[in-house]
Amino acid sequence: MNYNYLIIGVGLFGAVFAHEAHKRGKSVLVIDRRPYIAGNIYTEEIF
Template sequence: MTNFDILIIGAGISGAVLAERYASAGKRVLIIEKRDHIAGNCFDYYDKNGILTSKYGAHLFHTNDQGVWDYVNQFAEWYTWEHKVIAKVDEHLVPIPVNITTVNTLFQEKIS
């Protein structure tokens, strides 16, 4: 266990990226991870019903940097997720934060 150039503690996003970058540069990397899986808090697994589940809660990846997007797409297939929050008011489901759709729905108006 002494034949490495770089020691990284933790195989979450930061540790995994650093390990990959160093390894790509020809360094010998040792990662020490206390959990029984990689990916840190972003770890997903398929449950007994075959449903992809986030072990530690939901996580979203945001970037508008094309270089970052190209980099992460080397390692996994991504799918688009649009996060929407809705509230139930009486019998209506309305978007939060409040917008013109919310007002029109709740007050039966047609404001534009």
């Protein structure tokens, strides 16, 4: 498959960029070693 963008390491900027590109009809492949996006702003629990 072909993609318009390949994003490696989905921190905050990568996540926002992928979302905005997808909204504009672009295909995006996101790769990160973590099982979640947005890097260090990730939260497992909400108190």
